[in-house]
Amino acid sequence: MIRQNRKNVKRNTGILIALLIIVLVILGLLFFFEEEEISQREDGFRDADAPIPEEQIGGRIENGIHAETGLIEGEGLKLVIGHCTACHSAKIITQNAADREGWKKMIRWMQETQNLWDLGEHEDIILDYLAENYAPKKRGRKPPLGEIEWYELKN
Ligand code: HEC
Incomplete structure (x- = not known):
């Protein structure tokens, strides 16, 4: 037991x-x-209330592309990284395209609804960068037929 x-x-x-x-x-x-x-x-996405300090922005440029963010190298790149990747990844930028007016509207929208801060004198540089590097792609129209070389079919 x-x-x-x-x-x-x-x-x-x-x-x-x-x-x-x-x-x-x-x-x-x-x-x-x-x-x-x-x-x-x-x-x-994350909450942010300030741009990323410039000294924290580094990284390699490979074939004209900033390796860490995928953004195109150009004047204003560091400002764009500092201001525009604080809340979301740069992908949201690289996947978008707009003219200067369109980018300005998106920035205003974020300022009104997403707590994006005033970009001050950086705004013009950032808009120039975006409009130059992320402009709408030209419509995929076939180029007109140029000179046509005719040739005879042989059997
Ligand atoms: C304070 C935070 C914050 C900062 C800084 C910020 N954004 Fe945004 N952004 C957002 C949020 C939040 C969304 C997405 C909201 C949603 O669609 O749910 C967004 C969306 C976007 C979109 C997508 C808009 C659409 O129509 O889908 C683009 C493009 C964009 N941001 C570009 C930028 C650029 C360029 C900058 C720098 C000038 C920037 N963002 C800085 C918060 C921010």
């Missing part, structure tokens, strides 16, 4: 330890995924 009880106690302790390990593993996984979610959020 006593022996039987001991056996049971042993078995129960074993089950308890196994359960404990399972719970710990689940908690660990939950924690891990939560961490991941946070870091995913960070490179998507």
Whole structure:
């Protein structure tokens, strides 16, 4: 009888330890995924109330593209990185296209609704950069046929 009880106690302790390990593993996984979610959020959108300081902006330029952000190299690049990647990734810029007026409207919209700060004297430089490098693509029209070289079909 006593022996039987001991056996049971042993078995129960074993089950308890196994359960404990399972719970710990689940908690660990939950924690891990939560961490991941946070870091995913960070490179998507984040709250910011100031531009990124210029001394923090570095990085390599490869084939005319700033490697870290994918932005085209040009006058005003650093200002654009500093002001425009503080809340969201630069992808949102590189995937957009507009003329100067269009970019200005987007900036005003962000200022009115997303707490984008006044860009001050940087605004003109940033608008020039955006309008020059992220202008709407020309319509994909086929070029008119030029000189046509006729040739005879031979069988
Ligand atoms: C204070 C934060 C903040 C800053 C700084 C900021 N943006 Fe934004 N921007 C946002 C938010 C938030 C959205 C997206 C809102 C949404 O669509 O849900 C957005 C959206 C955009 C979009 C997409 C607009 C659309 O029509 O879909 C573009 C393009 C853009 N920003 C460009 C810029 C440029 C260029 C700058 C620098 C001048 C800049 N952003 C700086 C907050 C910011």
